[in-house]
Amino acid sequence: MIQFEQVSKRYAGGHTALEAVSFHLDRGEMAFLTGHSGAGKSTLLKLVMLMERPSEGRVVVGGQYLDRVPRRQIPYIRRHIGVVFQNHQLLFDRTVFDNVALPLEVMGVSPREIGRRVRAALDKVGLLNKEKLNPVHLSGGEQQRIGIARAVVNKPPVLLADEPTGNLDPELSADIMHLFEQFNQVGVTVLIASHDISLIRHLGRRVLTLHNGHLVQGDVMPDEEAMYGD
Amino acid sequence: MATEPRRGSEQVRTGQRGAAVARNPVRDLFDSYLAHHRKSAAGSLRRMLRAPVASLMTWLVMGIALALPVGLMLVLGAVQSLSSGWDQAARINVYLKADVDSNQALQLVQTLKARPAIADVEYISKAQALARFRQSSGLGDALDYLQENPLPDTLVVSPMDMMRNAASLKTLVQSLQALPQVDSVQVDLAWLERLNAIAGVLVNAIWILGLVLAAAVVLVIGNTIRLAIENRRDEIVVAKLVGGTDAFVRRPFLYTGLWYGLGGSVVAMLLVEVALAWLNEPVSHLASLYGSRFELSGPGFSGSLGLLLVGMLFGWLGAWFAVKRHLRAIEPT
Numbered sequence: 117m118i119q120f121e122q123v124s125k126r127y128a129g130g131h132t133a134l135e136a137v138s139f140h141l142d143r144g145e146m147a148f149l150t151g152h153s154g155a156g157k158s159t160l161l162k163l164v165m166l167m168e169r170p171s172e173g174r175v176v177v178g179g180q181y182l183d184r185v186p187r188r189q190i191p192y193i194r195r196h197i198g199v200v201f202q203n204h205q206l207l208f209d210r211t212v213f214d215n216v217a218l219p220l221e222v223m224g225v226s227p228r229e230i231g232r233r234v235r236a237a238l239d240k241v242g243l244l245n246k247e248k249l250n251p252v253h254l255s256g257g258e259q260q261r262i263g264i265a266r267a268v269v270n271k272p273p274v275l276l277a278d279e280p281t282g283n284l285d286p287e288l289s290a291d292i293m294h295l296f297e298q299f300n301q302v303g304v305t306v307l308i309a310s311h312d313i314s315l316i317r318h319l320g321r322r323v324l325t326l327h328n329g330h331l332v333q334g335d336v337m338p339d340e341e342a343m344y345g346d
Numbered sequence: 347m348a349t350e351p352r353r354g355s356e357q358v359r360t361g362q363r364g365a366a367v368a369r370n371p372v373r374d375l376f377d378s379y380l381a382h383h384r385k386s387a388a389g390s391l392r393r394m395l396r397a398p399v400a401s402l403m404t405w406l407v408m409g410i411a412l413a414l415p416v417g418l419m420l421v422l423g424a425v426q427s428l429s430s431g432w433d434q435a436a437r438i439n440v441y442l443k444a445d446v447d448s449n450q451a452l453q454l455v456q457t458l459k460a461r462p463a464i465a466d467v468e469y470i471s472k473a474q475a476l477a478r479f480r481q482s483s484g485l486g487d488a489l490d491y492l493q494e495n496p497l498p499d500t501l502v503v504s505p506m507d508m509m510r511n512a513a514s515l516k517t518l519v520q521s522l523q524a525l526p527q528v529d530s531v532q533v534d535l536a537w538l539e540r541l542n543a544i545a546g547v548l549v550n551a552i553w554i555l556g557l558v559l560a561a562a563v564v565l566v567i568g569n570t571i572r573l574a575i576e577n578r579r580d581e582i583v584v585a586k587l588v589g590g591t592d593a594f595v596r597r598p599f600l601y602t603g604l605w606y607g608l609g610g611s612v613v614a615m616l617l618v619e620v621a622l623a624w625l626n627e628p629v630s631h632l633a634s635l636y637g638s639r640f641e642l643s644g645p646g647f648s649g650s651l652g653l654l655l656v657g658m659l660f661g662w663l664g665a666w667f668a669v670k671r672h673l674r675a676i677e678p679t
Contacts (some may be wrong), residue, residue: 162481165587165678166675167587191586191590199587205583205587207580214631218585218588219589220590221382224374224375224382225374226374226375226377227378257374
């Protein structure tokens with residue numbers, strides 16, 4: 117579902133974020149992306165999202181070679197990729213409902229259908245009774261769950277998350293991870309960037325570890341040494 | 347799996363998949379498109395009214411810039427209608443040949459009156475002409491020394507209203523000149539031509555002013571929209587992240603421009619009406635001193651409608667330029 121072939125990303129000024137990264141994530145797989153801060157986790161996710169373009173190599177998502185996607189077509193690719201951000205990226209000038217509805221609105225789903233699907237997504241994250249509130253009045257954990265509802269409301273085949281538990285306490289983090297596991301169980305390919313080692317270890321999924329832009333290991337659970345010993 | 351990214355395909359656009367397949371996807375898509383238009387229009391209007399002072403400023407700037415050329419155009423139009431309504435100016439003196447007797451002259455009066463271009467013909471015989479001249483010149487007795495009346499029979503021709511412009515008058519004069527009974531034709535066309543030339547210069551000057559001010563309006567709206575885009579950066583970023591197309595992101599801003607344009611033209615209309623009402627009393631007083639019923643009139647229904655449409659067009663155009671330049675620069679990072 118997500119395939120990286122010798123992908124490098126260098127920024128103007130010489131900083132190398134990723135160096136010859138190759139991996140393949142199968143359809144319906146759930147994996148964690150981990151590494152020290154600045155290792156290139158966010159850059160990797162941005163390449164999948166077409167927020168960045170690789171300097172070398174290529175990225176394939178759902179059989180689509182992203183290097184062949186012109187700028188105009190980027191929105192149509194993004195509609196198939198749900199994204200959850202550490203800082204939620206919620207809009208505080210509208211209700212929870214309107215925040216979650218946005219991906220459906222841009223796709224041109226009918227208003228009636230939007231109502232049905234937004235409530236289904238909010239129900240799944242347990243916030244159905246808060247749809248009329250402004251997200252600013254909700255807690256950090258609840259805001260993150262709104263972000264997740266928004267990411268899955270249009271049932272994308274791929275779900276990315278960038279430090280989704282970054283600001284949450286362990287119990288809430290486990291809840292959030294459990295949600296991602298549920299989506300994975302219905303066939304969604306999930307890739308989560310996180311440095312919450314204990315949680316990752318507990319879940320026992322595949323782990324991709326980045327170290328200074330290099331992919332250190334593809335399948336093995338990292339130990340603390342590999343990640344932070346430097 | 348129907349959810350594979352398939353660029354540009356209808357499947358992708360309609361987003362139909364699994365349980366979400368609508369009974370009539372095209373209809374649903376259209377409904378949703380209209381719904382977003384409605385939402386963008388209403389949302390941008392609400393935003394504008396939420397900052398009434400700032401919006402009013404923009405409306406005023408735009409209103410003043412639109413009112414100036416419109417007001418000048420109305421005044422010029424009134425002056426032009428005044429010049430064409432001035433009866434005296436468009437009267438043609440036709441001097442008949444000396445060998446034409448009064449019967450023939452009266453016959454000619456009848457034929458000329460039947461012409462569609464001519465409203466009225468007045469016959470002044472030699473004798474009447476001499477009597478008038480005797481009265482007005484004060485020469486009195488001196489004229490008695492003349493052995494015969496040197497004055498010709500005269501026809502004073504008043505053309506129809508629609509003929510009262512330089513070109514039509516010229517044609518009429520030429521056709522009168524060609525009549526066998528006619529010796530010469532006199533009409534003072536020169537001043538009419540001069541007035542028309544002056545009006546022509548003024549029309550062009552107003553157009554230039556209008557174009558300059560239109561450019562100013564577009565720039566002002568463009569700048570206002572640029573600020574609106576800056577203010578809504580987060581929203582734009584999120585919309586782009588979840589797959590909003592450029593058209594989707596652009597829409598609310600184009601509506602904002604449209605509303606600014608509408609507000610601006612309403613202000614312009616009010617300004618023009620107030621100015622006309624204020625000017626009309628002294629102007630009609632002045633005109634009455636000249637024995638004229640000259641009056642300034644407003645833009646009327648079609649004029650007002652045109653002003654509204656032009657204003658909205660300018661607003662939309664300004665927004666379009668701003669959106670074109672600035673929206674693309676905002677990308678999620």
